[in-house]
Amino acid sequence: MKNTTVVSAPGKVLMTGGYLVLDQAYRGLVVGTTARFYTVIQSTQDERGLIQVRSPQFDTDANWSYTATIQDGKFQFASRPDTSQNKFVETCLRFTLEVIYERTSHLLDGGLLITIVGDNDFYSQRAQLESKKLPNTAESLTSLEPFCSTHATLGSVHKTGLGSSAALTTSLVAALFVHLAGSDLERDRALIHNVAQYVHCFAQGKVGSGFDVSAAVYGNHRYTRFNPEVISSVMNDQVDPKELLTALDPTTGSWDNTIVPFQLPSGLELLLADVDAGSHTPSLVSKVLAWRKNNPTEANELWGQLGNMNANVEQHLRNLSKASECDPEEYKQAVGQLAELKASEWYTVENKTPIMEEFIQLADDFGQVRAYLQKMSQLSDVPIEPSEQTRLLNACMDVEGVVLAGVPGAGGYDAIYCIVLSEKAKQGVRKLWSSWNEMNVGPLLAQADNKGIAKASVESVNGLARFL
Numbered sequence: 001m002k003n004t005t006v007v008s009a010p011g012k013v014l015m016t017g018g019y020l021v022l023d024q025a026y027r028g029l030v031v032g033t034t035a036r037f038y039t040v041i042q043s044t045q046d047e048r049g050l051i052q053v054r055s056p057q058f059d060t061d062a063n064w065s066y067t068a069t070i071q072d073g074k075f076q077f078a079s080r081p082d083t084s085q086n087k088f089v090e091t092c093l094r095f096t097l098e099v100i101y102e103r104t105s106h107l108l109d110g111g112l113l114i115t116i117v118g119d120n121d122f123y124s125q126r127a128q129l130e131s132k133k134l135p136n137t138a139e140s141l142t143s144l145e146p147f148c149s150t151h152a153t154l155g156s157v158h159k160t161g162l163g164s165s166a167a168l169t170t171s172l173v174a175a176l177f178v179h180l181a182g183s184d185l186e187r188d189r190a191l192i193h194n195v196a197q198y199v200h201c202f203a204q205g206k207v208g209s210g211f212d213v214s215a216a217v218y219g220n221h222r223y224t225r226f227n228p229e230v231i232s233s234v235m236n237d238q239v240d241p242k243e244l245l246t247a248l249d250p251t252t253g254s255w256d257n258t259i260v261p262f263q264l265p266s267g268l269e270l271l272l273a274d275v276d277a278g279s280h281t282p283s284l285v286s287k288v289l290a291w292r293k294n295n296p297t298e299a300n301e302l303w304g305q306l307g308n309m310n311a312n313v314e315q316h317l318r319n320l321s322k323a324s325e326c327d328p329e330e331y332k333q334a335v336g337q338l339a340e341l342k343a344s345e346w347y348t349v350e351n352k353t354p355i356m357e358e359f360i361q362l363a364d365d366f367g368q369v370r371a372y373l374q375k376m377s378q379l380s381d382v383p384i385e386p387s388e389q390t391r392l393l394n395a396c397m398d399v400e401g402v403v404l405a406g407v408p409g410a411g412g413y414d415a416i417y418c419i420v421l422s423e424k425a426k427q428g429v430r431k432l433w434s435s436w437n438e439m440n441v442g443p444l445l446a447q448a449d450n451k452g453i454a455k456a457s458v459e460s461v462n463g464l465a466r467f468l
């Protein structure tokens with residue numbers, strides 16, 4: 001398709017580092033997912049500067065129109081009077097177009113038609129499956145068409161926690177740079193990251209750690225956040241374009257975020273589940289941070305202990321990756337043998353190899369991470385790993401071949417993840433989920449995937465062409 005740009009960006013799972021990663025002194029280990037957001041931009045012959053955006057997976061009002069023009073050399077942006085609001089889409093367009101204009105002195109010759117879709121895993125498919133009288137299993141989810149209708153509005157849709165706004169923002173920002181400024185996603189990655197990070201903070205009205213946008217741009221990594229001061233002076237409606245350009249410029253050296261590549265060791269598979277506990281999780285983050293502020297001594301000790309344990313988990317994973325490369329046969333043998341046992345039984349294996357010891361340490365240290373998160377839950381009185389989730393995670397750990405099971409990100413009732421050693425373990429975990437009664441646990445199809453932002457063609461993305 002001529003004059004068409006497609007850019008996608010992945011969802012994320014923060015395996016370790018929830019809460020701590022808000023602080024520059026600590027790290028987060030984040031994994032990208034195969035679930036992605038796709039932004040398609042088509043140039044149109046419409047009125048110059050007319051930008052129409054649509055999200056066809058939603059029932060009503062998921063169309064937004066804006067105008068972006070240059071008057072007396074100045075960038076002007078407005079939403080059309082008859083349009084509904086989408087803070088993320090609007091903020092992406094407004095600031096990204098402004099940055100592009102400031103950098104290239106050129107904007108639009110005609111109009112733009114922008115189509116945005118997210119993989120099914122970003123939104124709960126429970127209602128969809130029920131209406132088709134299908135059980136909530138991986139097989140049923142596989143039978144749904146790609147980018148299926150959510151039968152909901154953006155306001156009412158049930159999200160699964162993969163980070164729809166970060167993936168949407170990143171894919172839209174990157175697609176605008178490619179389409180209008182001829183950007184190269186490799187070469188201009190840091191600039192795209194900074195703009196997406198800023199836009200995301202602006203739209204959500206607060207500066208979070210930014211690990212979700214970082215994962216959408218770079219895929220898996222160990223993340224250390226940027227100093228929030230980098231953007232604090234431009235977090236206002238009246239921002240001066242030159243000041244914005246300087247604040248987001250990656251060559252000034254002011255952005256101090258770090259990205260250290262990371263891979264899951266071979267043979268390990270990430271499984272995700274969306275949990276519907278029937279209750280709504282309150283804002284966990286502000287309560288935890290308030291507790292930390294009021295109890296600095298106790299909190300700092302806990303942050304230090306949990307930070308060290310998170311670092312141990314990361315190191316075991318890195319050691320295992322190295323072992324799988326240096327000694328593939330022994331590694332395979334260890335994985336095969338351990339996959340037949342519960343992690344709690346691994347210590348009983350006779351003549352354990354160093355690779356097996358590493359797996360045992362990994363499972364033990366991740367158990368410690370959970371213990372510290374449970375302590376954080378109790379002390380701050382916030383349900384980070386609430387007892388319902390503890391029971392579910394313990395049951396997952398009781399399946400043969402499960403290495404670890406935990407709550408991603410901020411925790412709460414909404415989601416869990418497991419890492420398993422075999423197809424049999426994966427089936428065992430999913431069987432457990434489908435029979436779990438205390439809460440409704442539904443599998444997601446997404447797996448770990450290291451690809452950050454990426455260009456595509458319409459034809460290469462299954463199910464995309466029907467929207468264009």
Ligand SMILES: Nc1ncnc2c1ncn2[C@@H]1O[C@H](COP(=O)(O)OP(=O)(O)O)[C@@H](O)[C@H]1O
Pocket residue numbers: 055057086087088089116117118154159161162163164165166168204
């Ligand atoms: N498919 C989509 N099309 C357009 N905007 C979307 C889409 N999905 C999510 N968004 C934007 O992201 C917002 C949701 O952000 P948020 O509540 O922070 O959820 P999340 O935790 O998934 O990022 C929506 O209100 C909307 O502005």
Ligand SMILES: C[C@@](O)(CCOP(=O)(O)OP(=O)(O)O)CC(=O)O
Pocket residue numbers: 014017018019020021022161162163208209210211212285408409410411
């Ligand atoms: C608490 C945190 O450190 C991690 C939150 O991770 P989640 O994956 O739970 O995030 P949401 O997509 O906002 O639900 C906050 C942060 O780092 O910004």
